[in-house]
Amino acid sequence: MNKAQAIQFLPQTAAALHRMQVKLDRLDGNLVEQDIAARKQEAQIGWEFAKLVDRIEGALRATGSNMNLDQWCKQEVGCDIRTMRRRKRLYKHWKEYEAKRRELGSCGQTGLLFALSLVANDTHEPATNGQPLSVRSRTRTSISRKIDAVDVSRCQFITGDALTELGKMKSGQVNVIVTSPPYWPAKDTYKHKGVGFEKTVEEFVDNLVFIFREAKRVLRDDGILWVSIDDSYLNRSLSFIPARFALAMVDDGWTCRAEIVWNKTNLRPDAVSDRPTKDHEKLLMFVKEQKYFYDPDPIRVPPTSRFNQSGFKKRAAMRSENDLLDRYYTNPLGRNSGSIWQVERTVYRNGHTATFPLQLVQRMLMVSCRENSLVLDIFGGAGTTALAALQLGHRAISIEINPAYTREAQQRITAALGEEDDAMAAE
Numbered sequence: 002m003n004k005a006q007a008i009q010f011l012p013q014t015a016a017a018l019h020r021m022q023v024k025l026d027r028l029d030g031n032l033v034e035q036d037i038a039a040r041k042q043e044a045q046i047g048w049e050f051a052k053l054v055d056r057i058e059g060a061l062r063a064t065g066s067n068m069n070l071d072q073w074c075k076q077e078v079g080c081d082i083r084t085m086r087r088r089k090r091l092y093k094h095w096k097e098y099e100a101k102r103r104e105l106g107s108c109g110q111t112g113l114l115f116a117l118s119l120v121a122n123d124t125h126e127p128a129t130n131g132q133p134l135s136v137r138s139r140t141r142t143s144i145s146r147k148i149d150a151v152d153v154s155r156c157q158f159i160t161g162d163a164l165t166e167l168g169k170m171k172s173g174q175v176n177v178i179v180t181s182p183p184y185w186p187a188k189d190t191y192k193h194k195g196v197g198f199e200k201t202v203e204e205f206v207d208n209l210v211f212i213f214r215e216a217k218r219v220l221r222d223d224g225i226l227w228v229s230i231d232d233s234y235l236n237r238s239l240s241f242i243p244a245r246f247a248l249a250m251v252d253d254g255w256t257c258r259a260e261i262v263w264n265k266t267n268l269r270p271d272a273v274s275d276r277p278t279k280d281h282e283k284l285l286m287f288v289k290e291q292k293y294f295y296d297p298d299p300i301r302v303p304p305t306s307r308f309n310q311s312g313f314k315k316r317a318a319m320r321s322e323n324d325l326l327d328r329y330y331t332n333p334l335g336r337n338s339g340s341i342w343q344v345e346r347t348v349y350r351n352g353h354t355a356t357f358p359l360q361l362v363q364r365m366l367m368v369s370c371r372e373n374s375l376v377l378d379i380f381g382g383a384g385t386t387a388l389a390a391l392q393l394g395h396r397a398i399s400i401e402i403n404p405a406y407t408r409e410a411q412q413r414i415t416a417a418l419g420e421e422d423d424a425m426a427a428e
Contacts (some may be wrong), residue, residue, distance in 0.1 A: 007060035014060075015052060015077035021046045022078055024418070038393050046096055047088025048076075054119055054384060074233040138357065156414060158395040159287060160407045162195070163264055163379040166400045167215040174219045176294075176374035178385045179365050181229035182209055185242060195402055196380070202240050210249045213287075217255070222295050225369040226255070226287040229263070229357055231330040232279075243283035282357075282364070284342070299367035301335040307421045338368075356382055362389040370395055384410025388417055 002010065004169060058070055066073075071082045078085075105381045143351035159166050183197035185205040196212070199205040213226070232242050247257050261284035271278040344361045362385055366376060374395045381399030383406060391398040391414065401407045 002056065002060050002063055004065075007063035010056065010060050011064065011073075011372065014057060015073075017044065018050060018078045021049065021383045022080075026055050032062070037151065039093070041394065043088050044092035046078075046090040046386065047085050050074075050085050051092075055093055089189055091166045108253075114315075127356045132400075138151070154401065155395075156384075156391055158381070158384075158387075158405045158407050158411055159398065160402070161400065161402045162287040163400050164215055166207055167212070167219060167379060170219045172218050173221045174375065175377040176221055176224050176371060176395075177227070177366065177369045177376045178216055178220055178224070178379065179227045179229075179362055179382045179389075181382070183230055183381050185233060185240075186235075202242060202245065206242070206249050207244050209246060210253050212379070213250065213255075213277040214253060218287060220289060223292060224289065225295065227365045227369070228285045228287065229282060230285065231282045243285065243391060247285055250285075256288070256291075257285060258288055259340060260284075260288065262341045264341055264343045284361075293318050294369065294371055296368050297337050298334055300364055302338060304336040319355050356385050359385055359389055359392075363393065366393055381410060382412050383408055388414050391418060 006313050021042065021148050025039060054070065057073065060069060060072070061073060065423075066395065070077070073356065074085060076079055077264070148182050150246065183195070185197050185199065185202060196208060197205065199208055213228075216226065230246055233240050240406075243260075247260065251257055263282045263284055267280065342364060344364070346358060366374075366389055370376065370390075370393065372394070374390075375398065376386060376390035376395050377398045377400075379400045381401035384399055387397035387399040399407075399410060400412065
């Protein structure tokens with residue numbers, strides 16, 4: 002590599018690694034279900050750096066830079082060589098980690114601790130005479146482009162009527178469907194056409210059931226359908242839309258496995274004064290067959306949360322900790338998630354007036370998606386389902402009748418995830 006090539010290569014490589022680090026920072030957070038995606042992104046950074054480390058050192062020499070590899074890494078990526086070495090080691094042990102987290106739970110505190118244990122200390126091999134493994138990859142640097150968990154090209158946007166577009170899809174094509182139909186009665190969002198503009202609630206429910214009958218065809222036999230559906234008032238009385246819809250779906254052949262209450266926190270003040278403020282929405286979980294894929298571990302409630310409750314501490318003092326765990330927990334990751342999910346109402350608002358929180362969709366996908374699943378939203382809206390799917394390493398199809406919303410969803414996802422390019426392989 003000559004000096005001119007090195008001058009071009011170093012900033013391009015630094016920018017690419019920095020973008021990967023930004024994605025990692027965005028994934029890391031308080032949500033337990035973000036752990037797996039964050040660790041995978043961290044391992045990918047270490048692997049990409051390991052493939053390029055020889056070329057980076059060569060470029061530093063070619064430019065006459067006084068910085069060594071560690072100094073360059075700290076300045077351009079924000080971490081030192083030891084961190085990169087640990088990340089590369091996590092990549093090397095990723096299959097072991099994957100197997101272990103399936104045993105202990107797809108996520109949770111135990112899975113996270115095991116992941117960190119793989120990278121906490123230097124490992125040694127006989128061939129290195131007890132010396133720490135090199136940060137360098139044992140394979141030659143490749144110029145092939147890899148599609149990672151946040152590649153925008155893994156999402157297909159379809160503008161059209163849900164029923165019509167579903168009819169064009171193959172049977173058993175998707176793993177999971179997560180969607181939220183328009184409210185009834187709908188406002189002017191869709192120019193007085195489509196779902197939500199039916200004259201009666203009965204017509205609205207019948208129309209939805211007819212559409213989901215076609216959705217059932219494209220869903221795998223072991224797949225899950227999640228529907229977020231809200232209620233409304235008609236002549237000052239609740240319409241009981243979620244209940245009507247659930248019963249109609251069951252009558253049409255679906256099995257309703259759960260009714261989740263989404264407890265909305267951080268709500269805006271409500272002007273109503275003659276009834277309690279409505280601060281929840283229903284999530285309905287439907288399946289086609291008796292056997293389906295569902296992994297409860299990512300959203301289990303850790304055991305420590307129970308020991309923080311007053312009263313329970315007093316009872317705990319009367320028994321050994323092991324006895325208590327055996328009594329109250331059949332899984333070391335904690336108890337199974339309940340049917341009330343508290344998720345802050347921090348929705349995306351731009352052109353679209355009604356979107357559900359990203360974290361809510363992530364919970365549904367974490368328990369119902371296999372690796373590299375295909376996720377479908379038949380009322381795509383602002384693309385929240387597609388964004389959550391891509392962040393968790395899955396593929397997505399988003400169907401939306403309003404072309405303006407389709408464009409908005411594309412722009413939102415591109416801005417949130419960023420387009421992947423070949424800068425890592427640039428000369």
